Amino acid sequence: MVSSEGTSSKDKELLKKPYVRLARFWEPLKDKPGYVRCNLCHRRCIIAPGKYGVCGVRKNIDGKLYVLVYGLLTAMNLDPIEKKPLMHFYPGSTVLSISTVGCNFFCKFCQNWEISQSRLEKGLYGEYKSPEEVVKAALEWKADGITYTYNEPTIFYEFMYDTAKLAKEKGLFNTMVTNGYMTPEAIKELGPYMDAATVDFKGGGNKEFYRKFMGVPDPDPIFDSILEMKRQGWWIEITNLVVPKVGDKEEDIRRLARWIVENLGDETPFHLLRFHPDYLMRDFPVTPVKTLEKLAKIAMGEGLKHVYIGNVPGHPLENTYCPRCGYPVIERMGFSIVAWKLKKGNVCPRCGYKLNIRGEYRGKNLRFPLSLL
Numbered sequence: 001m002v003s004s005e006g007t008s009s010k011d012k013e014l015l016k017k018p019y020v021r022l023a024r025f026w027e028p029l030k031d032k033p034g035y036v037r038c039n040l041c042h043r044r045c046i047i048a049p050g051k052y053g054v055c056g057v058r059k060n061i062d063g064k065l066y067v068l069v070y071g072l073l074t075a076m077n078l079d080p081i082e083k084k085p086l087m088h089f090y091p092g093s094t095v096l097s098i099s100t101v102g103c104n105f106f107c108k109f110c111q112n113w114e115i116s117q118s119r120l121e122k123g124l125y126g127e128y129k130s131p132e133e134v135v136k137a138a139l140e141w142k143a144d145g146i147t148y149t150y151n152e153p154t155i156f157y158e159f160m161y162d163t164a165k166l167a168k169e170k171g172l173f174n175t176m177v178t179n180g181y182m183t184p185e186a187i188k189e190l191g192p193y194m195d196a197a198t199v200d201f202k203g204g205g206n207k208e209f210y211r212k213f214m215g216v217p218d219p220d221p222i223f224d225s226i227l228e229m230k231r232q233g234w235w236i237e238i239t240n241l242v243v244p245k246v247g248d249k250e251e252d253i254r255r256l257a258r259w260i261v262e263n264l265g266d267e268t269p270f271h272l273l274r275f276h277p278d279y280l281m282r283d284f285p286v287t288p289v290k291t292l293e294k295l296a297k298i299a300m301g302e303g304l305k306h307v308y309i310g311n312v313p314g315h316p317l318e319n320t321y322c323p324r325c326g327y328p329v330i331e332r333m334g335f336s337i338v339a340w341k342l343k344k345g346n347v348c349p350r351c352g353y354k355l356n357i358r359g360e361y362r363g364k365n366l367r368f369p370l371s372l373l
């Protein structure tokens, strides 16, 4: 049903909700009245009146773009920062992790598919929280920062922006776990409020893998976005999910590692993550540890000094080694630091080398995440 003003009664109701807000980074299309283009992520969706963007949480209502998940949270957990993973950013700290529904990717192996692959045509869900409430919870639980994660935070940009700004005023840091598809113009605006990003690659950034298993036409723009994050001064760690048989090519890891060395520096942490069967790829096996070790060796061969293996608790490549003398300066078990041997200023106790770590050791070492929603 459409009202006399042109807005359907359903959309009129929607516009009254606290979690529906005018979006940022969009423009009306001059040659197509009523249509808009969203410039928040590299998909740059052109959206017809009454329709949604690819992420399923941005809707064109009467020629204006709205975000439908502002503060509509599906999770609010207290996590160790190592779970993001961020190994060289305020080690041993805790973060309040938040998410909504929706994603701009369609990964067939997503571990959080219940929230990420839920498009809002299928129904809105979540619990509304204001930025003030999120920051208050972070302070009450004595978190060191807030992390925007689980689903792709780009698609809830407006809430992330407002929360990050407020969190920063209260002395908290902000980090995001992202697929790297946010446009450089959106990164620039977020720049002063975000402190760190974990950028997740899958299948070594292989184009065919992105097309076939993630529904993404081209991963190349991710590299431009990472460079913008770097210009903004964010701390960056890169992960790569190694999917056995279809996303474990040596040449892809070599290329990715080389790009990191040349563009972000050889002391950038690089995490090779073990795949676990999930969602639409349950018939695939877990990644053999031998494959992860072989790829880690290749990444190190390209010059990377901090290569980690993730999702294999107890593996020696969970530890941090001094790039100069090889001494294990931080020992970990899963997400916990079990031995911190660095001296003040993150200096190796054996040879005096200053490690590439931002922030001091916070020593909280939370063992298990805590759900607060």
Ligand code: SF4
Binding pocket: 038, 039, 040, 041, 042, 043, 044, 045, 052, 053, 054, 055, 056, 058, 103, 104, 154, 155
């Ligand atoms: S954020 Fe959503 S609507 Fe905007 S371009 Fe990306 S997928 Fe499309």
